[in-house]
Amino acid sequence: MTVLTPSPFPTAEPLPEQVHFDRHELGAILRLYGQMVAAGEWRDYGISALREAAVFSVFRRTAEFPLYRIEKRPKLRGKQGMYSVVGMDGFILRRGHDLAQVLRVLEQKLIRPID
Numbered sequence: 001m002t003v004l005t006p007s008p009f010p011t012a013e014p015l016p017e018q019v020h021f022d023r024h025e026l027g028a029i030l031r032l033y034g035q036m037v038a039a040g041e042w043r044d045y046g047i048s049a050l051r052e053a054a055v056f057s058v059f060r061r062t063a064e065f066p067l068y069r070i071e072k073r074p075k076l077r078g079k080q081g082m083y084s085v086v087g088m089d090g091f092i093l094r095r096g097h098d099l100a101q102v103l104r105v106l107e108q109k110l111i112r113p114i115d
Contacts, residue, residue, distance in 0.1 A: 018049040019074060021056065025099055029056050029070055032103050042067070068093075068106060 021029065036042040036058075044059040046066070053073045057066035069086040076082050081096040085105055094105040 018051060019054040019072060020049050021047070021054050021072060025072065026056075028099055028103060032106060033058065036106070070103070 033042060033045060041060070042058050043061060046057045046059070048055040048057070052075065053071050055072075056070040058068045058070075059066055065088060067088055071084045071086060073082050073084070076084075076095075077097075081098075081102070083097070083099045083102040084095040085093045085102055087093050094102050096102045
């Protein structure tokens with residue numbers, strides 16, 4: 001009689017690793033974040049590394065929902081672009097292939113007329 005050790009359930013594909021922002025992407029995001037903190041618009045942030053996406057969330061106060069989420073979803077690279085800015089209400093404000101172009105939607109909020 002032979003005893004077989006149980007094997008884990010077979011999977012069709014290996015589980016994907018977590019998605020992260022690289023150094024250049026994070027540098028561009030933190031540069032914008034610093035400008036908005038200096039202007040008094042933003043006060044806190046959070047970074048999440050998930051299997052499908054990397055998310056940089058921006059808060060006005062710590063205990064609130066995020067004002068904006070900057071997301072990186074590599075699966076959308078060939079379609080609409082892997083970078084997107086999502087508003088508090090869940091609507092996508094801008095999506096594209098270039099992070100600097102996508103972040104411009106938030107830089108426009110920094111420009112105000114001088115009274």
